[in-house]
Amino acid sequence: VVSTQSTGAAVLLKLSIPFLGPLNAKLCTVDVRFCAPESKSLFPQLSEDKILDKIDGIEISKEDLLSLGTPDSFNFISTCFYLTHRALQLAYAAPFDKYRRLMKSLMETQRLVQDMGANPFSIDAGVRERFETQFVEQLEVKTHLLHPDTIGHVLLFYSSSANWMSHISTEHDSVTVSDVKSLLNIPGTPSKTLAMIPNYFVSAFCQFLINVRYFAEARLENFMSENLDHVITFLVLFCNPTWVPNPHTRAELVEALTIFIPNARSQSSVATTNRETALCSNLLAQEKLGSALIRLFVDIEHTAQFEHKFQYRFHIFELLQYIWPRQSFTVSKLSLEVRGREEDTTVLFTRFVKLLLNDANFLLDEALHNLEEIKKLQIEQEDEETWNALDENVRQSKLKTLADLKRMCTSHNILSYETVNCLRYMTGRCEEMSEESHKNVTYAFVTPLLVDTLVTMLNYYLKELVGDSQTKYKVRNLDEVKFYPGKLLQSIVHIYINLKDEPTFVSAIPRDGRSYHPTLFKDTAAKVRKLYVPEDVIADLLKVSVLAERAVTSQEDEELLTDRAPSHYLDPILGTLMTEPVLLPSSNVIVDRSVIAKHLLSDPIDPFNRQPLKMSDVVPQIELRDEINSWKDSQLEEIHKKRDLETEGNKA
Numbered sequence: 001v002v003s004t005q006s007t008g009a010a011v012l013l014k015l016s017i018p019f020l021g022p023l024n025a026k027l028c029t030v031d032v033r034f035c036a037p038e039s040k041s042l043f044p045q046l047s048e049d050k051i052l053d054k055i056d057g058i059e060i061s062k063e064d065l066l067s068l069g070t071p072d073s074f075n076f077i078s079t080c081f082y083l084t085h086r087a088l089q090l091a092y093a094a095p096f097d098k099y100r101r102l103m104k105s106l107m108e109t110q111r112l113v114q115d116m117g118a119n120p121f122s123i124d125a126g127v128r129e130r131f132e133t134q135f136v137e138q139l140e141v142k143t144h145l146l147h148p149d150t151i152g153h154v155l156l157f158y159s160s161s162a163n164w165m166s167h168i169s170t171e172h173d174s175v176t177v178s179d180v181k182s183l184l185n186i187p188g189t190p191s192k193t194l195a196m197i198p199n200y201f202v203s204a205f206c207q208f209l210i211n212v213r214y215f216a217e218a219r220l221e222n223f224m225s226e227n228l229d230h231v232i233t234f235l236v237l238f239c240n241p242t243w244v245p246n247p248h249t250r251a252e253l254v255e256a257l258t259i260f261i262p263n264a265r266s267q268s269s270v271a272t273t274n275r276e277t278a279l280c281s282n283l284l285a286q287e288k289l290g291s292a293l294i295r296l297f298v299d300i301e302h303t304a305q306f307e308h309k310f311q312y313r314f315h316i317f318e319l320l321q322y323i324w325p326r327q328s329f330t331v332s333k334l335s336l337e338v339r340g341r342e343e344d345t346t347v348l349f350t351r352f353v354k355l356l357l358n359d360a361n362f363l364l365d366e367a368l369h370n371l372e373e374i375k376k377l378q379i380e381q382e383d384e385e386t387w388n389a390l391d392e393n394v395r396q397s398k399l400k401t402l403a404d405l406k407r408m409c410t411s412h413n414i415l416s417y418e419t420v421n422c423l424r425y426m427t428g429r430c431e432e433m434s435e436e437s438h439k440n441v442t443y444a445f446v447t448p449l450l451v452d453t454l455v456t457m458l459n460y461y462l463k464e465l466v467g468d469s470q471t472k473y474k475v476r477n478l479d480e481v482k483f484y485p486g487k488l489l490q491s492i493v494h495i496y497i498n499l500k501d502e503p504t505f506v507s508a509i510p511r512d513g514r515s516y517h518p519t520l521f522k523d524t525a526a527k528v529r530k531l532y533v534p535e536d537v538i539a540d541l542l543k544v545s546v547l548a549e550r551a552v553t554s555q556e557d558e559e560l561l562t563d564r565a566p567s568h569y570l571d572p573i574l575g576t577l578m579t580e581p582v583l584l585p586s587s588n589v590i591v592d593r594s595v596i597a598k599h600l601l602s603d604p605i606d607p608f609n610r611q612p613l614k615m616s617d618v619v620p621q622i623e624l625r626d627e628i629n630s631w632k633d634s635q636l637e638e639i640h641k642k643r644d645l646e647t648e649g650n651k652a
Contacts, residue, residue: 006091006095006150008087008090008091009084009087009088009090009091009092010150012080012083012084012087013084013088013150013153013154013157015080015084016080016081016084016157017153018077019077019080019081019160020153020156020157020160021156021160021227022159022160022162022163022180022226022227022230023163023180023181023226024160024180025180026077027077027160027163027164027177027180028176028177028178028179028180029075029077029078029176030077030078030081030164030176030177031071031074031075031078031175031176032168032175032176032193032196032197033065033068033069033070033071033074033175033196034074034078034079034081034082034196035050035082035196035197035198036065036066036068036070036196049198049199049200050194050195050196050197050198050199051194051195051197051198051199051201051202051238051243051244051246051249052190052192052194052195052197052243052244052245053195053245054245055189055190055192055242060192060195064192064195065192065193065195065196068173068175068193069175081161084157085161085198085200085201085204086200088154088157088158088204088208089200089204092145092154092204092207092208092211093204093207095145096145096207096208096211099138099142099145099211099215100211102134102137102138103138105134106131106134106135106138109130109131109134142215145211145215146215146216148216148219151212151216151219152219152223154208155212155219155220155223155227156227158205158208158209158231159223159227159228159230159231161201161205162205162230162231162233162234162235163180163183163230163233163234164177164180165197165201165202165234165238166183166230166233166234166237167179167180167183168191168193168194168197169190169191169193169194169197169237169238169243170183170185170186170187170190170191170237171191171193172187172191173191173192173193174191174193175193183233186237186284188242189242190242190243194243199246199249202238202244202249202252202253203249203252205256206235206252206253206255206256207252209231209256209259210255210256210258210259212259213258213259213263217270218270220259220275221270221271221272221273221274221275222274223274225274225277225278228260228274228275228278229278229281229282232257232260232278232279232282232284232285233282233284233285235253235256235257236257236282236284236285236288236289236292237284237288238250238253239253239254239257239288239289239292239293239296240288240292241292241295241296241299247296247299247300247303247312248303248308250292250296250299251296251300251308251312251315254292254293254296254312254315254316254319255312255315257279257289257319258315258318258319259275260272260275260276260278260279261275261276261279261318261319261322262276262322263318280326280328285329286328286329286330287330289319289323289329289331290320290323290329290330290331290332290333290334291330291331291334291348293316293319293320293331294331294334294348294349294352295348296312296316297313297316297352297355297356298348298351298352298355300312300313301355310359310363310411310415313359313415313419314414314415314418317418317419317421317422320422321421321422321425324425324426324430325425325430325431325432325433326432327432327433327437332433332437332440332441333437334348334349334352335349335437335440335441335443335444336440337349337350338350338440338443338444338447339440339443349444350444350447350449350450353444353445353450354449354450354453354601356419356422356423357423357450357453357454357457358453359415359419360416360419360420360423360457361453361457363412363415363416363419364416364420364457364461366408366412366416367409367412367413367416367483368464368472368473370405370408370409370412370481371409371472371473371475371481371483372472372473373405374402374405374406374409374475374481375472375473375474375475377398377401377402377405378402378475378476380398406480406481409481409483410480410481410482413481413482413483413484414482416488417482417484417487417488417491420488420491420492420495421491423445423491423495424491424494424495424498426441426445427441427442427445427495427498427499428494428498429498442498442499442501442502443502445499445505446499446502446504446505446508447504448504448594448597448598449594449597449598449601451504451505451508452508452511452512452598454505454508455505455508455509455511455512456512456514456515458492458495458496459509459512459514459515459516459520460512460514460515461488461492462489462492462493462496462515462520462524463515463517463520465485465488465489465492465527466489466520466523466524466527467523470485473485486528486531489524489527489528489531490528490531490533493524493528493533493537493541494537496521496541496544497537497540497541497544500540500543500544500547506544506547506548506551507551507554507555509544509547509548509551510548510549510551510552510555511551511555516548518549518552520545521541521542521544521545521548522542522545524541525538525541525542525545528541557636557639558576558577560635560639561577561632561635561636561639562575562576562577564635565577565631568590568624569628569631571591571592571595572589572590572591573591573592573595573596573599573607574592574595576592576595577628577632578590578591578592578624578625578628579592579593579594579625579628580592580593580594580620580625581593581620581621581624581625581628582596582618582619582620582621583618583619583620583621584596584606584608584613584617584618585617585618585619586606586609586611586613586617587606587608587609587611589606589608590621590624593618593620596613596615596618597615600613600614600615
């Protein structure tokens with residue numbers, strides 16, 4: 001079947017040669033209505049599963065598309081263009097999937113064999129035969145897929161198609177493109193003709209790029225740079241949720257964009273110079289890629305399956321880390337929206353940071369829990385007498401559990417490090433970033449809505465990595481599960497240092513009663529010194545310790561004020577002294593602004609009567625605020641006088 005499909009694709013590719021090339025004027029004759037409703041093309045069923053179904057929330061109806069006409073026949077180029085797309089999908093999508101599955105199956109078999117203390121040639125004959133069959137099969141599929149000339153022709157076809165799709169989506173209600181040479185003006189919304197393009201045009205193209213990157217990377221690097229530019233423009237343009245609302249398709253586009261940057265996990269010796277140059281010089285990528293990545297990160301929270309969500313975000317992290325320090329890309333400017341809108345839960349960057357913190361907390365917790373369970377099983381194995389006395393089925397079950405735990409732990413460790421590392425470089429200042437831009441970014445991470453969540457997470461995992469608990473996570477062969485505690489610890493340390501000049505961050509450190517203690521940072525400094533961390537980093541960490549200790553005094557003052565305060569000065573939800581009292585109009589209850597803002601970040605209702613509520617609805621209570629501040633000043637003066645007298649008495 002694979003051979004028949006590939007032969008058909010090869011024939012159609014050969015027929016496509018006259019119009020191949022992104023700047024080939026013959027592309028202007030391709031008619032987008034080939035897959036329109038009631039199309040009289042050869043394969044009208046291809047009209048299902050379109051890229052776009054709505055523009056500005058208004059559904060694109062069948063009548064809207066029929067208004068563009070339904071020709072009785074289509075020219076040869078249009079027919080060949082659409083049939084080649086379909087043939088390539090059939091010829092490459094399934095075989096590449098099969099090849100990946102074969103490789104994954106082989107790797108899992110090898111890991112299982114290693115856990116059993118054997119090799120493929122000394123295990124059960126049936127398992128060995130299956131292993132050899134899979135090995136031969138994957139070689140056969142690989143040979144079929146990776147013929148250099150065929151890959152070159154397919155890349156040329158797809159780059160031509162990418163430029164055509166970019167143009168047809170931006171030319172208002174035009175069934176053909178007027179020009180393929182330049183894409184100068186991009187409208188705010190796409191043409192409704194985009195609703196005629198099958199989704200697999202995008203999906204199959206992205207998957208082909210990704211597979212070629214993994215299995216024939218040299219072909220990508222040697223591809224003509226001007227063709228790469230058209231591919232990048234298409235990928236970035238279609239990452240726009242207005243063009244492609246489906247977050248799963250946009251996730252494929254983002255993964256395809258990772259082929260243009262170095263892959264730290266790859267052992268390939270192929271350079272990425274040409275691809276990097278093409279990405280960094282693409283004006284649309286500079287302007288739109290950052291916001292598209294942040295938007296997708298947020299959008300997949302509730303639209304992707306749990307395991308897919310983290311897989312998608314991993315590729316987002318890869319691109320973010322690459323473009324963040326390059327100021328030609330405008331991603332860091334998104335943090336500007338937070339200023340003056342600290343409590344607005346609709347701000348994109350605020351939502352991004354909240355989800356980033358949630359992910360880091362979840363992934364680190366899961367990783368450490370899995371490490372603890374792995375160690376328990378490894379301790380069982382070390383007691384050979386007890387282990388060998390177990391029933392064979394019980395032993396095999398425990399080995400399978402161990403293999404599953406290692407697999408999950410590896411995934412969680414990789415993802416947790418990428419998430420924490422994202423916090424590290426985003427809160428740090430890179431060379432190209434101005435001081436003002438850096439302050440805007442760090443401020444976005446320490447708003448009243450988010451700072452306690454951030455600090456609680458950092459304090460807890462710092463304690464786990466340097467305190468007595470660390471021995472629970474020392475499993476055999478840390479590299480096998482990709483757990484590098486020193487590397488993770490250094491990233492967390494740098495986040496503290498990056499944010500040490502933010503007063504709200506420092507004051508929140510001792511407020512965390514679960515994990516903070518006065519020696520936390522000194523213990524950490526002693527630990528990281530053994531990792532040969534530069535002394536200036538250790539000095540900055542100790543500065544955080546001093547600042548946190550000073551904040552303890554302020555916290556003690558706040559606790560005294562809370563104990564003394566009249567009940568109507570206290571927030572009814574948390575029982576803390578209010579700083580910005582506001583009235584909830586539907587329930588007529590007065591609460592602290594920061595408290596209700598945090599509540600609305602996850603649940604947009606009044607907590608007292610379950611009615612819908614937005615921050616813009618709350619009413620500031622200016623007189624009460626001034627009354628609280630006046631009372632607070634007088635009480636603090638009294639507290640400080642009493643403390644000074646006690647200090648002098650102790651000295652005497």
